[in-house]
Amino acid sequence: MSWLFGLNKGQPEAPPGLPVQPPPPAGGAGGGGDKPKDKWSNFDPTGLERAAQAAKELDKSRHAKEALELARMQEQTTQMEHQSKMKEYEAAVEQLKGDQIRIQSEERRKTLNEETRQHQARAQYQDKLARQRYEDQLRQQQILNEENLRKQEESVQKQEAMRKATIEHEMELRNKNELLRIEAESKARARVERENADIIREQIRLKAAEHRQTVLESIKTAGAVFGEGFRAFVSDWDKVTATVAGLTLLAVGVYSARNATAVAGRYIEARLGKPALVRETSRFTVGEALKHPVKVVSRLKSKPQDALEGVVLSVSRHLYKRMQQISTRNTRQNKGLYRNILMYGPPGTGKTLFAKKLAMHSGMDYAIMTGGDVAPMGRDGVTAMHKVFDWANTSRQGLLLFVDEADAFLRKRATEKISEDLRATLNAFLYRTGEQSKKFMLVLASNQPEQFDWAINDRIDEIVNFALPGPEERERLVRLYFDKYVLEPATGGRQRMKLAQFDYGKKCSEIAKRTEGMSGREISKLGVAWQVCSLKSLLTY
Known part of the structure; x- marks a missing residue:
């Protein structure tokens, strides 16, 4: 179409079939380069003429419509290509804008992260400075307090030194004054005594003579009175006989009362009292009966209890303990000799509980003593041990004597270093348990039975193990x-x-x-x- 309208930018293109015209001269129509040029000076009218001529020839041609249609279609194609390029350009611009926004967002995020990091670093630094400042303040305050304390101590020391110096000065002055006063009094007393020495000697002489005369007269009077009374008493034989009989009866009464009181005391202590070594007992004492009469009556009316009530054991041990309690009860009912038992095992496995239940089931009294109470008694241990067994032999129902922690005083005498008092107490225990008794049953409990003296093994008839409970x-x-x-x-x-x-x-x-x-x-x-x-x-x- 450019050749149709003569709109070539460079050299115009001639339509086909037309001769090509040479370009006009550069200087214009007149050829003069000196004239001024206007806007129409470069216009070439030959292009229009050629275009008009081409249009006429095109109108005359039979392919004019097809050429125009082709030109129109080429123009539309060109426009569509131009529009597609414009859209591509717009898409590229939008993509550039999106990339720019994303880059800006990324930069903004990085900026915010950097600002946050800087803020955190600044906050940490400020916190560090604040802590250092606080520590410095504390350190300065501590130094100031120590300085004030030191000054106060120095002040107190100075005041104390001044007070001591003042007291010492006062004491020194008081001593000096006292010495001066004593010296003055001594001088005055010496001067007075020197002046009155004759008078004082005369007074002492008169007092001594008067005292001697008084003593002699008293001796004479007492001798006369006692002599007359003794002569009268000796001359009257009835009085002498009555006096001798009275003195004899008085001596006999005093001796009898003392022995009777001792015997009665031992009897009451053995029958009614409780020995010092016994910690707990089911036997009734006079003091307990007076303090708790209702409790005593209820215990007298109570029936024998099951020895294994409240005691949790395995099946085999349960049967073994049941046989023991039946045997003990039958022994008491038949008045036979009791068998001594050793119970061993860890603490808390029911040894004391089983001993109490066994005594209650058999209708016996029980008494509990601890081996740790024997050693502190020292020399009194032998006497206390004999009192325990004397008291046990007075039981009418039979007594189960339970010794807890028996290994505390029944240790081996050959290898263990025990005191003489404890050795004597052990010998007394062995003497009193040498034979089986119908009055009491001995039950020993220990966590370490291997520490017993060899003589104890001869006193034990049965050994019962109380182990830790199993799963059931x-x-x-x-x-x-x-x-x-x-x-x-x-x-x-x-x-x-x-x-x-x-x-x-x-x-x-x-x-x-x-x-x-x-x-x-x-x-x-x-x-x-x-x-x-x-x-x-x-x-x-």
């Missing part, structure tokens, strides 16, 4: 103390505790697995701890 025994103990310390207070107490809904049996089994190696006493303390925790939560609620 622990579960039974946990259930027993859970019922006693948790379930019963929760159902029957004044302030009933609230228990959560869970499987108690399963929980007790889990606790029993976790309490491996614990004794019965430790499991009971665990139950008490449950109760205390429950009561604390109830009070908090």
